[in-house]
Amino acid sequence: MQIAGLIVLGIYLLIMVGIGLVAARYQKSTTDFWVAGRGFGVFVLAAAIMASIMHGGTMLGGTGQIAAMGAITLNNLSFALGFLVVVLFMAQKLRRFGGFTLPDFLGTRFDSNTMRAFSAFVVLVTATVSLVAQTKSMGIIVQQMTGLAPQISLILATAIFVFYTTIGGMMAAVWTDVAQWVFMMIGVVALAIGLFPHIGGFGAVAQAAEKAAPGWTSLMGVGWKPMTLVSWYFVWFIAYFTRVEFVTKMYTAKDERTARLGTAWGLILILLFINFMVYFGGAARVLVWTKIKSPDQALPSLMANYLSPFWAAVALSGVAAAAMSTVSSLLLLSGAAISHDFLRKSYFEPRGIVKSEGYYLAVSRLTLLVVGLLALLGSFKTPTLVLTIVSYAVALSGAAFAMPMLLGLVWPRTSPAAALASSVGGFLGSAFWAVATEMGYAWARVMHPIIPGFLISVVLIFAVSYFAAPSSNVTLQRFFPARAK
Amino acid sequence: MFGLPIPTAVVLIVLPFLIALVQLGYCYWRKD
Numbered sequence: 001m002q003i004a005g006l007i008v009l010g011i012y013l014l015i016m017v018g019i020g021l022v023a024a025r026y027q028k029s030t031t032d033f034w035v036a037g038r039g040f041g042v043f044v045l046a047a048a049i050m051a052s053i054m055h056g057g058t059m060l061g062g063t064g065q066i067a068a069m070g071a072i073t074l075n076n077l078s079f080a081l082g083f084l085v086v087v088l089f090m091a092q093k094l095r096r097f098g099g100f101t102l103p104d105f106l107g108t109r110f111d112s113n114t115m116r117a118f119s120a121f122v123v124l125v126t127a128t129v130s131l132v133a134q135t136k137s138m139g140i141i142v143q144q145m146t147g148l149a150p151q152i153s154l155i156l157a158t159a160i161f162v163f164y165t166t167i168g169g170m171m172a173a174v175w176t177d178v179a180q181w182v183f184m185m186i187g188v189v190a191l192a193i194g195l196f197p198h199i200g201g202f203g204a205v206a207q208a209a210e211k212a213a214p215g216w217t218s219l220m221g222v223g224w225k226p227m228t229l230v231s232w233y234f235v236w237f238i239a240y241f242t243r244v245e246f247v248t249k250m251y252t253a254k255d256e257r258t259a260r261l262g263t264a265w266g267l268i269l270i271l272l273f274i275n276f277m278v279y280f281g282g283a284a285r286v287l288v289w290t291k292i293k294s295p296d297q298a299l300p301s302l303m304a305n306y307l308s309p310f311w312a313a314v315a316l317s318g319v320a321a322a323a324m325s326t327v328s329s330l331l332l333l334s335g336a337a338i339s340h341d342f343l344r345k346s347y348f349e350p351r352g353i354v355k356s357e358g359y360y361l362a363v364s365r366l367t368l369l370v371v372g373l374l375a376l377l378g379s380f381k382t383p384t385l386v387l388t389i390v391s392y393a394v395a396l397s398g399a400a401f402a403m404p405m406l407l408g409l410v411w412p413r414t415s416p417a418a419a420l421a422s423s424v425g426g427f428l429g430s431a432f433w434a435v436a437t438e439m440g441y442a443w444a445r446v447m448h449p450i451i452p453g454f455l456i457s458v459v460l461i462f463a464v465s466y467f468a469a470p471s472s473n474v475t476l477q478r479f480f481p482a483r484a485k
Numbered sequence: 486m487f488g489l490p491i492p493t494a495v496v497l498i499v500l501p502f503l504i505a506l507v508q509l510g511y512c513y514w515r516k517d
Contacts, residue, residue: 080500080502081504083505084504087512202488217490218490218493219490263512264508264509264511265509267508268505268506271501275498
């Protein structure tokens with residue numbers, strides 16, 4: 001597979017570099033850099049949303065988990081409901097607001113630089129630690145594909161995504177997402193075609209998996225407890241509509257209608273894609289489960305055993321593409337938090353210091369380069385703390401952002417003090433619960449850290465809004481124009 | 486249905502796709 005892998009990787013990397021070089025020619029201002037000049041149409045947006053949400057871990061870990069715990073493990077329903085929240089309440093208003101980052105929205109909606117700085121801090125911490133972990137897993141996938149040394153695989157893959165993101169900004173990230181989406185689809189379709197003669201279609205796989213692992217097709221899967229399963233679905237419902245790399249894509253749509261349509265089509269693409277994971281999970285349970293050492297090997301093992309070396313390399317390039325499309329989005333988030341939210345909006349502009357667009361563009365690129373290099377160094381020797389934070393990153397950002405984002409867009413009465421209290425309380429509640437879980441307290445294991453954090457944020461946002469004043473009329477007219485009339 | 490018991494098929498496939506399609510229809514229906 002090594003030579004085929006190197007050839008496929010070579011083609012893949014050339015396409016990514018080419019897109020980066022073309023996108024670099026369009027970078028004239030920070031609007032071009034952070035939100036690609038706000039010009040994307042429905043299908044580009046949909047493919048970009050899909051590719052940046054689906055990461056390498058979703059494919060590897062997801063298939064393994066489904067193989068182990070049953071078809072129901074795939075939380076399609078959480079995706080559908082999370083996207084519904086974005087379509088109904090967020091897409092149009094976020095695009096109309098037209099900022100660069102999530103902290104831009106929260107800071108403006110709640111007339112508060114403290115809110116902006118706190119949310120930028122949460123984005124920076126969660127995006128950067130996820131970036132380190134995802135960079136590492138991307139390196140492992142490239143190594144499996146090419147047989148190159150682990151460190152060389154890591155450096156090669158990181159050099160490419162840091163290169164195209166640094167020179168081409170959001171435009172390069174989104175167009176590479178589209179190309180990566182194509183690789184991902186070719187990868188899963190190739191594997192499905194390779195498996196079909198051995199195990200049959202979806203129904204046959206499900207029934208064979210049920211025979212191999214009784215309960216695999218049941219509503220409770222294999223070994224799920226009802227409460228754990230419900231909270232698993234709930235956690236991911238909150239997580240999907242608060243994914244920062246997802247909601248900030250709304251800013252890049254060419255208009256409000258496109259933002260909504262791109263999200264709705266994004267969901268269709270995701271559902272079509274991830275249902276392949278159920279098929280692969282079932283096939284892995286039947287065909288390779290007894291031969292592999294850990295669930296993460298389920299998908300690569302299917303590829304190695306049931307595809308020719310060339311097609312196995314193509315399929316694995318789909319997993320590498322899934323990983324790379326996510327790391328480029330995470331790199332943009334970390335970079336924007338530092339150079340846009342902290343440096344420009346929290347330091348220079350409040351002090352009346354005026355800098356040119358060219359200056360900010362150069363600083364943005366420099367920031368991405370530095371963060372990318374730090375992620376590379378971090379992924380060489382990933383500290384345990386990073387891995388621990390990654391496993392809770394979803395909880396931390398979900399609990400910090402869900403209520404201020406949602407109520408900030410639908411309930412004019414939401415007060416700035418309440419939004420800040422809810423965000424800080426949700427973040428700290430989740431962080432406390434995560435630490436307690438890690439320290440091994442039995443009571444903490446009863447629920448995922450996002451749930452206590454989320455409950456705290458719900459209570460705080462309503463309770464404090466009852467007492468504290470809402471945002472200024474000027475701000476409210478901007479976000480609720482119908483109410484002003 | 487799809488080789489799955491009905492409740493699993495509903496939670497795993499029917500409901501999510503139904504929500505997705507209704508959502509898509511809603512987006513095309515809204516003119517603003």
